[in-house]
Amino acid sequence: MKRTVLFFGIAMFLLSSFEVSGQRHHHSIKKVVIDPGHGGKDPGAVGRKSKEKDIVLAIALKVGRYIEENHKDVQVIYTRKSDVFVELFRRAQIANESNADLFISLHCNASKSASAYGSETFVMGLHKSNENLEVAKKENAAILLEDNYKVVYEGFDPNSPEAHVVFTLYQNAYLEQSLGFSMLVQDQLRNRAKRHDRGVKQAGFLVLYKIAMPGVLIETGFISNANEEEYLASEQGQVFIASAIYRAFKEYKQNVEKAGYVQELAKVNEPVVEQKTEEPELNGNIAFRVQFAASKENLPLNDPGFKSLGKIKKYLHQGMYKYTSGDETSLEAALKHKEYVVKKGFKDAFVVAFINEERIAIDKAVEILQKRMLVN
Numbered sequence: 409m410k411r412t413v414l415f416f417g418i419a420m421f422l423l424s425s426f427e428v429s430g431q432r433h434h435h436s437i438k439k440v441v442i443d444p445g446h447g448g449k450d451p452g453a454v455g456r457k458s459k460e461k462d463i464v465l466a467i468a469l470k471v472g473r474y475i476e477e478n479h480k481d482v483q484v485i486y487t488r489k490s491d492v493f494v495e496l497f498r499r500a501q502i503a504n505e506s507n508a509d510l511f512i513s514l515h516c517n518a519s520k521s522a523s524a525y526g527s528e529t530f531v532m533g534l535h536k537s538n539e540n541l542e543v544a545k546k547e548n549a550a551i552l553l554e555d556n557y558k559v560v561y562e563g564f565d566p567n568s569p570e571a572h573v574v575f576t577l578y579q580n581a582y583l584e585q586s587l588g589f590s591m592l593v594q595d596q597l598r599n600r601a602k603r604h605d606r607g608v609k610q611a612g613f614l615v616l617y618k619i620a621m622p623g624v625l626i627e628t629g630f631i632s633n634a635n636e637e638e639y640l641a642s643e644q645g646q647v648f649i650a651s652a653i654y655r656a657f658k659e660y661k662q663n664v665e666k667a668g669y670v671q672e673l674a675k676v677n678e679p680v681v682e683q684k685t686e687e688p689e690l691n692g693n694i695a696f697r698v699q700f701a702a703s704k705e706n707l708p709l710n711d712p713g714f715k716s717l718g719k720i721k722k723y724l725h726q727g728m729y730k731y732t733s734g735d736e737t738s739l740e741a742a743l744k745h746k747e748y749v750v751k752k753g754f755k756d757a758f759v760v761a762f763i764n765e766e767r768i769a770i771d772k773a774v775e776i777l778q779k780r781m782l783v784n
């Protein structure tokens with residue numbers, strides 16, 4: 409009888425291990441993949457004096473540098489950092505293997521009409537116009553330079569409009585977040601980089617097809633337009649575009665982390681009795697842990713059911729023994745650890761906060777930490 413809670417946990421773990429591509433919850437942004445399109449033998453679109461592969465690499469390295477310089481807590485991963493050829497499937501693989509929270513693919517557009525200009529940002533989905541289909545066809549055609557593309561992409565023909573209908577079956581688990589980021593990108597490109605805003609669009613891009621995270625493909629501008637090519641190829645133009653994308657990233661990160669924080673607060677449904685002690689706040693020890701189980705019985709911490717969860721603690725709270733994993737000094741770190749605990753099958757795990765081993769509300773703990781930062 410007393411094992412009910414544990415058996416439930418183990419059963420959930422087994423079930424979840426069969427989920428091949430379960431949706432991760434991206435409540436914080438710790439890893440971003442920057443994907444400069446094309447490279448090596450694939451120049452991408454070619455203008456009068458420049459190539460897409462060189463322009464997007466230069467912009468990508470700048471975006472990555474701005475992120476690294478301003479967010480020490482974010483890891484930047486590039487699909488390429490030099491002029492090399494990388495297959496489309498490999499780009500998605502790099503993103504998935506690194507468990508990234510956001511994927512940003514960078515490209516330049518080209519059109520038969522020399523007057524076409526401006527920036528647009530795509531999310532994965534089915535094209536709603538022929539124009540959008542043409543952009544996807546052009547970018548997907550990069551696979552024709554891959555050695556084994558017929559096998560790898562199961563006969564997908566990038567030149568065929570019919571082939572692109574396969575994307576009607578695509579279920580975009582990250583549509584909302586991807587659209588949110590796209591809109592920020594377009595806002596910044598319009599307002600900061602003064603680009604003509606062609607909007608946020610959907611189309612079936614192979615590079616976005618398999619990624620398990622929010623992701624976008626940015627067509628920074630038209631290399632086929634003489635004026636815009638001039639801008640895209642210039643150091644100043646690249647700095648403006650990279651800063652616009654960086655600012656969108658920064659805003660997106662803030663939005664996601666705020667939303668994650670609010671969700672976390674909403675989940676804590678146990679009323680926390682306010683402490684009567686008078687202001688131990690400026691020296692009490694604050695800890696954030698992930699609560700994953702509760703039981704009326706006092707279970708041993710070395711129970712095999714707990715093994716995968718690392719450092720386990722328990723505390724008695726409102727007549728129940730409550731079990732926590734992890735021991736973090738920031739809410740951010742605890743939210744990250746919660747993702748791990750959830751992955752281990754404890755889907756209802758949530759973050760709890762303590763001061764000197766006494767349970768307190770999360771917002772209280774955050775407030776105390778903020779006060780301390782002001783004092784120091």
Ligand SMILES: [Zn+2]
Pocket residue numbers: 445446452453460514515516547
């Ligand atoms: Zn491209």
